[in-house]
Amino acid sequence: MSEQKSSVMLVDDHPLLRKGLKQLLALEDELEVIAEASNGQDAIKLAAELDPDLIILDLNMQGMDGLETLKRMRDEGVTSRIVMLTVSDADEDIVKAISNGADGYLLKDTDPEVLLDQIKKALEGKMVLSEAITQVLATALRRPQAKTPAELNSLTNREYEILHLIAKGMSNKVIARELNISDGTVKVHVKHLLKKLGLRSRVEAAVWMVNQQGGKL
Amino acid sequence: MSEQKSSVMLVDDHPLLRKGLKQLLALEDELEVIAEASNGQDAIKLAAELDPDLIILDLNMQGMDGLETLKRMRDEGVTSRIVMLTVSDADEDIVKAISNGADGYLLKDTDPEVLLDQIKKALEGKMVLSEAITQVLATALRRPQAKTPAELNSLTNREYEILHLIAKGMSNKVIARELNISDGTVKVHVKHLLKKLGLRSRVEAAVWMVNQQGGKL
DNA sequence: TTGCAACTACCACTTTAGTGATACCTCGTC
DNA sequence: GACGAGGTATCACTAAAGTGGTAGTTGCAA
Numbered sequence: 125m126s127e128q129k130s131s132v133m134l135v136d137d138h139p140l141l142r143k144g145l146k147q148l149l150a151l152e153d154e155l156e157v158i159a160e161a162s163n164g165q166d167a168i169k170l171a172a173e174l175d176p177d178l179i180i181l182d183l184n185m186q187g188m189d190g191l192e193t194l195k196r197m198r199d200e201g202v203t204s205r206i207v208m209l210t211v212s213d214a215d216e217d218i219v220k221a222i223s224n225g226a227d228g229y230l231l232k233d234t235d236p237e238v239l240l241d242q243i244k245k246a247l248e249g250k251m252v253l254s255e256a257i258t259q260v261l262a263t264a265l266r267r268p269q270a271k272t273p274a275e276l277n278s279l280t281n282r283e284y285e286i287l288h289l290i291a292k293g294m295s296n297k298v299i300a301r302e303l304n305i306s307d308g309t310v311k312v313h314v315k316h317l318l319k320k321l322g323l324r325s326r327v328e329a330a331v332w333m334v335n336q337q338g339g340k341l
Numbered sequence: 342m343s344e345q346k347s348s349v350m351l352v353d354d355h356p357l358l359r360k361g362l363k364q365l366l367a368l369e370d371e372l373e374v375i376a377e378a379s380n381g382q383d384a385i386k387l388a389a390e391l392d393p394d395l396i397i398l399d400l401n402m403q404g405m406d407g408l409e410t411l412k413r414m415r416d417e418g419v420t421s422r423i424v425m426l427t428v429s430d431a432d433e434d435i436v437k438a439i440s441n442g443a444d445g446y447l448l449k450d451t452d453p454e455v456l457l458d459q460i461k462k463a464l465e466g467k468m469v470l471s472e473a474i475t476q477v478l479a480t481a482l483r484r485p486q487a488k489t490p491a492e493l494n495s496l497t498n499r500e501y502e503i504l505h506l507i508a509k510g511m512s513n514k515v516i517a518r519e520l521n522i523s524d525g526t527v528k529v530h531v532k533h534l535l536k537k538l539g540l541r542s543r544v545e546a547a548v549w550m551v552n553q554q555g556g557k558l
Numbered sequence: 559t560t561g562c563a564a565c566t567a568c569c570a571c572t573t574t575a576g577t578g579a580t581a582c583c584t585c586g587t588c
Numbered sequence: 589g590a591c592g593a594g595g596t597a598t599c600a601c602t603a604a605a606g607t608g609g610t611a612g613t614t615g616c617a618a
Binding site: 137138139140141142143144145147148184186211232233234235236239290291292293294295323324325326327328329330331332334335 | 361
Binding site for chain 4: 497498499500522523525526529530542
C-alpha cells in the first residue's frame with residue numbers, strides 16, 4: 125500500500141509555514157503536495173475538487189478559522205483525512221476539532237522529524253495527537269464538559285449587557301445613560317447578576333468577566 | 342557594501358517556521374543563517390557571542406516572550422539589527438517593540454517575496470514595517486500615549502500591591518485585613534493610585550490591571 | 559385566561575468608596 | 589540636621605454601590 129504517492133493539501137494563512145511544511149514533506153518520496161490554500165474558502169473548494177489523501181489544516185486562520193473550515197469540509201462530503209496543525213493547546217479547541225471529524229491534532233512546535241512521522245501515521249489511518257495533547261484531551265474528557273460558563277447562560281440579555289459594561293469599568297450612572305434607563309434600574313440588574321454569578325461586588329464581576337473574555341476587547 | 346555575507350540569526354519556538362524562513366533566506370546568496378534559537382535564553386546567549394548582523398525574533402514565544410528577549414538583548418549590549426516577526430498586530434505590542442529597540446516589525450502572513458525584500462532592507466539599516474502595521478502605528482502614536490506601564494512605574498510598592506488586590510476583586514476592608522493596615526489607609530493608597538493612573542474608580546483600575554496582566558492569574 | 563419571566567421604576571436604608579486635609583514615623587540623601 | 593518620599597492613621601464629608609420590597613408593563617407559554 126505504499127507503491128503510490130499520497131496526495132497532500134496544505135491549508136495555512138502563513139506562506140512561510142507552508143513553505144517550511146512543504147520542504148519537510150519533500151523529504152519523503154511518497155508524499156506529494158498537490159495543493160495549497162491560504163484560507164478556508166479556497167481550501168473547501170480545492171478539497172472537494174482534488175480529494176487529497178490528507179489535508180493539513182491550520183486551526184488559527186484569519187477569516188474562516190480552521191474549525192469552521194473543518195466542519196464545512198465534512199458537510200461537503202470531503203472524506204480526506206484531515207489533521208489539524210496549530211499552536212493552540214486549548215482543550216476546547218482540541219475537543220471540538222476531534223468531535224468535528226479531525227483525524228489528528230498536531231502542534232506547530234513539534235520537532236519536524238516527529239511531525240513528519242506523525243503525518244505518515246495519519247496517512248496510514250491512525251489518529252495522531254501531539255504528546256502534549258494526549259494528556260490535555262484525557263483530562264478534558266474526564267470532566268463531563270463545561271467550558272460554556274453555564275453561569276453566563278442563566279443571565280438575561282439585559283444582565284449580560286450590563287455585565288459587559290461593568291467589565292469596561294463603567295459606573296451605574298454611566299451605564300444608565302448608555303442604555304437610556306434609570307440608574308436605579310441598573311442597580312436592580314446588577315443585584316440580580318451578582319446573585320446569579322455568586323459574586324459580591326461589581327469589581328469581582330468586572331474581573332471575572334474580563335478573564336472570561338480573555339481581556340482586550 | 343554587498344561583497345560580504347550578512348549573518349542572520351533566527352529565534353522562534355516553531356521549528357517549522359524556522360525551516361521555512363531559512364529556506365527563504367537561502368534564496369539570497371548574501372544572507373547566511375549562522376544560528377537558530379528556540380527560546381529567549383538561548384537567543385540572548387547566542388546573540389552576545391556571535392553578534393550577527395540581523396536577528397529575526399518571534400514575538401510570541403513560550404517562556405520568555407519576544408519582547409522580554411528584545412529588552413534583555415539590548416540591555417546586554419547587543420547591537421545587531423533586530424526585526425520582530427509575528428502574527429500579532431496588536432498596537433501595544435508594536436509600540437513596545439519599537440520603543441524597546443526593535444528595528445522592524447513584520448507579520449508572518451506577509452508574502453514571502455515581500456518579506457525577503459524587507460529583511461534585506463532591514464540589513465541596509467532601514468526601519469521596516471509591514472504595511473498593515475504602518476497604519477496601526479500611526480494611529481497608536483496619534484493618541485499621546487498612555488498604556489505603556491510607564492504609569493505602573495510611578496506607583497509605590499504599596500500602591501502596586503494594592504492595585505493587584507483590587508484586580509482580584511477585593512474590597513478595601515478585605516485588603517486592609519490582608520495587609521494588616523486600616524481600611525482608611527487602604528483608601529489613601531487607592532486614592533493615590535487612581536490619580537497616578539488617571540482612572541476614576543477601582544472598577545476601572547481592576548479592569549485595566551487585569552488587561553495589563555493578560556488576565557488569568 | 560392565567561401565569562410567569564423579563565424589564566422597568568421608585569423608595570428607603572446600609573454599606574463601601576472616594577476626597578481633602580492634617581499628622582506622625584522612618585529612611586535615605588544632600 | 590534638614591528635607592522629601594513612602595507608609596501609616598484619623599476625621600469629616602460626599603458620592604456611589606448594594607439590598608429589600610413593591611409595582612406596573614410587556615410578551616410569551618401553558
